[in-house]
């Protein structure tokens with residue numbers, strides 16, 4: 001089974017992908033991980049990608065796709081794509097690649113959040129200045145100070161309101177074309193992303209017919 005998880009920052013795509021991996025043996029494909037693994041393996045492709053990343057350049061679509069093809073070559077497990085595709089070109093390439101192998105994208109799940117909830121989640125993280133422990137202001141046991149070392153908690157620069165709004169804007173610009181592309185395809189399902197991770201995971205399992 002091939003599944004794409006779409007969803008705004010804060011929607012918990014990565015956590016849900018990990019659950020599919022842990023509970024149902026999915027291969028979890030995230031392009032960030034693919035890039036890091038290829039660089040670590042020091043393949044010719046990895047060296048090319050490394051020099052791009054070191055210079056602060058984005059890794060081009062076709063290179064990312066090469067990484068992906070390498071990873072998928074002998075893969076027989078179900079796959080959950082997390083953060084890929086990002087563009088229509090990648091989505092088309094992926095569909096074409098799967099079709100060549102007699103496969104298809106079986107499900108495209110769009111985990112939906114209101115802007116308000118996304119902003120709330122993206123700005124609720126606090127980090128200890130002394131030991132780096134991570135907290136969330138909505139946790140029931142949140143004390144406003146580090147319970148491990150007593151240190152002061154602060155909001156990281158990328159967790160501020162301004163930064164959260166920017167991430168949400170970028171996401172919408174990037175993802176709307178993908179929603180247009182996938183929205184009318186069979187297997188496209190909207191998932192309500194409000195509620196706890198466990199509830200959202202239950203909806204995902206139901207959408208994928210994984211409930212026994």
Ligand SMILES: [Zn+2]
Nearest residue numbers: 128131146149
């Ligand atoms: Zn601390």
